[in-house]
Amino acid sequence: MTSQTEMPESKFVQVIVASRRARQLMAGAPPLVDNPRIRKATRLAYDELRKGALEYSVPEISNPEEDKEKKRRRE
16 A cells, blocks of 8 residues: 555545545544635545645555455355
8 A cells, every 4th residue: 555645536535535534623633734714524624635635545456356256265
């Protein structure tokens, strides 16, 4: 896994990263952007992600076909 700061291409990854950050903000974490204009945690988290203030990592799947074969063998 490598940590990244640029906006992910996948909308699914964007939602996951922003939602985890929103939970942190709701728990009392300080914002990572200066002078946030938005008070809602979800919007602020997405703004931080869009501006590259968040550092996140996405696990890499080597080959999806291999994963399917492993699941079949377990069943």
